Amino acid sequence: MKPFLKNIENKSLILASASPRRQELLRGLEVDFTVKALDVDERVPADIPAEYVAAHLSKLKAESYPEPLNEDEILITADTVVIENGHILGKPQTEEEAFDMLKSLSGAVHTVMTAVTLRDHKRSVTLEDQAEVTFRFLEEEEIWHYIREYKPFDKAGAYGIQEWIGFVGIQSIQGSYFTVMGFPLHLVYEQLKKWS
Numbered sequence: 001m002k003p004f005l006k007n008i009e010n011k012s013l014i015l016a017s018a019s020p021r022r023q024e025l026l027r028g029l030e031v032d033f034t035v036k037a038l039d040v041d042e043r044v045p046a047d048i049p050a051e052y053v054a055a056h057l058s059k060l061k062a063e064s065y066p067e068p069l070n071e072d073e074i075l076i077t078a079d080t081v082v083i084e085n086g087h088i089l090g091k092p093q094t095e096e097e098a099f100d101m102l103k104s105l106s107g108a109v110h111t112v113m114t115a116v117t118l119r120d121h122k123r124s125v126t127l128e129d130q131a132e133v134t135f136r137f138l139e140e141e142e143i144w145h146y147i148r149e150y151k152p153f154d155k156a157g158a159y160g161i162q163e164w165i166g167f168v169g170i171q172s173i174q175g176s177y178f179t180v181m182g183f184p185l186h187l188v189y190e191q192l193k194k195w196s
């Protein structure tokens, strides 16, 4: 297939992300890329307001890339946070923590923010997007089924919109599905289109 984006044909895209969802979604833009996993300490200073955390961490991931970028390379990093009542819900560490997170999201609206940073040898841009997600009321048995069968310990807020709990539990979203899943493709595409 001939890709639509011609201006980046001679570029080497590097997705610095361990997330299989981001890899799957970036493939959808008809671009070739390599994947490098980064080891970044994602603890955030307590004084950063919740709405700035995704941008902060996506920039930090881009800055942590260990090698200088060649002229033809474009680095892409991202971060997703779930904000519930002004508080960040990160990745749950235990089943109990996952249960508490999903219980707090049940029957309520929360915000998902994803930031993406694109960096080349001379510039860096961070783009942000957010979506409002409404969960219907979740029964405790439904929450436990999801945690035990799907083990959402690698997901912010303890859920994946692209999995069972998303199918049965999400009543509506306002914003991009892909932003909730962790990678706002339309923003990445628009930025790649501008860069050559």
Ligand SMILES: Cc1cn([C@H]2C[C@H](O)[C@@H](COP(=O)(O)OP(=O)(O)OP(=O)(O)O)O2)c(=O)[nH]c1=O
Binding pocket: 016, 017, 018, 019, 021, 022, 037, 038, 042, 078, 079, 080, 081, 082, 112, 154, 155, 156, 157, 159, 160, 161, 162, 180, 181, 182
């Ligand atoms: C809310 C939500 C999050 N997620 C995922 C996206 C992210 O992978 C993860 C949030 O953690 P992140 O820290 O954004 O990403 P990551 O650690 O998985 O990968 P990396 O830092 O290497 O890029 O939660 C879903 O898959 N579906 C969802 O509905």
